[in-house]
Amino acid sequence: MTNLPANLLITGASGRTGSLAFKKATSLPDHFHPRGLARSAEKIRSLFDESHQFFVGSILDETVLRQALENCQKLLIATSAVPMLKSNPDGTSKQPPEFFFKEGEEPEQIDWIGQKKQIDVAKESGVDHIVLISSMGVTMKDHPLNRLGNILKWKKQSEDYLMSSGIPYTIIHPGGLIDEAGGRRSLLVGHNDELVNSEHRTIPREDVAEIALQSFLFEEAKFKSFDVVSVPNEKEEKIVRDWKSFFSNT
Template sequence: MKVAVTGAGGRTGSLCMKLLAQSPEFAPPRGLVRSEKSAAKVKKLLGAESDAECVIGDVSDATSCRALCEGCDGLVILTSAVPKPKIASLVVAIVSKILPWMDAKRPEFYFPDEGRPELVDWAYQKNQIDAAKAAGVKKVVLVSSMGGTQIDNFLNTMGDGNILLWKRKAEMYLKASGLDYAIVHPGGLLDKEGGKRELLAGLDDSLLSGDRRSVPRADVARVAVACLTLAEARNVSFDLASREEGEGSGATTDVGAMLANLPGEYDYSMPTGSPVPLP
């Protein structure tokens, strides 16, 4: 199985590339990166002996997306808008923690014009989905984010970007595309070793009501790669978190069994009254 990965130069994307490159189940992967510097970083991670491809391009360009997907059986989408902090607000937030008489302040964020969620998480993900369909890709795995049922989620307020709602719009577009898909909603991403924790799969942001809402990036990459071939991951959407290392019943090794125990299907009728136009 030949797999393309977008966002291959990112922290989670590069981990996906490494897993795909190391598995005999997959042909050498093809990753889309934005610069020669990112390509060099990925190639260094994979090792000089790897036959993985790094293609320079951008998901804003439909032609780049089509070229990436040509000849591939699977696509893993790992692109996301990234908010940037307003420096002055960071200073105020730090000072508010130091001075006992000052009310605590949160940093403020913004999105660069070309990095707005409406573009990166909707229009450019649509580019990727359309390219996959045109190229005859058999399976698309979209790594999104938990919180999409909540209009008032903190991530939606960052930079007034409604990032989770634009992500949800792309998810719904993929669901309606006719492509075989799996949509993964990880919680907060941790730079921790994977394969050490019990993973928790849920629906409709139910995991956000608990006290385990984060998951290592390495486990997100592992689950995304597993979803490319698992029968249990056919046309499924789910949330993903993890227990602390040493908690629960031990590290999750069978992703298929985890998905088989999901208590139903993801409900895309939520949220109602979204400021982002959802289908």
């Protein structure tokens, strides 16, 4: 394990996965001194009490990033552009649903420019390990998600930039994220989207948050990029407890 506790910045800390990671990190004081970065002060207040250290601002603002990353050793990037569903008041339309992104929050801005800024400022600040939560499908140019502002294209571009940055990294490509309890399923690891068409293609957000935090604790997780999904209803002995072995075999 690496020397801890470490100052850890979690960006996207008010998001559905980022907030779970932040809460888990606060429960591990021997390992992490977490701080969060999110856009909305109101959302932060609704999720966390005032005892936690938070920065409010945009990942596009390098001044905010420098403040948040000061004296940090670790960075967990949990930011992602979020598509919004166009309203359909009467619910009678037979057309496929349409989505849009808020101005300034498009995938190019968030998943490429914003992540690049995080990586650049992290390097400038002396961060020694970045964990990036990305997505399965990034190697597939024709993936349906790319109809939403080329979101996977920009995620892949950020991954490549991180891998060439010289900073030790762990890149996690989760399958479809579901809001179910973590720690109850076995984990199936793959590479280069080989699991996209597998029988099991989802994973609880809690499990992704756990994988992200465990990545900081083991040297075996560094310089790894992998896909991960979960297999439900497995026996207890198949649930990951030995994270060192998990990352060694990733």
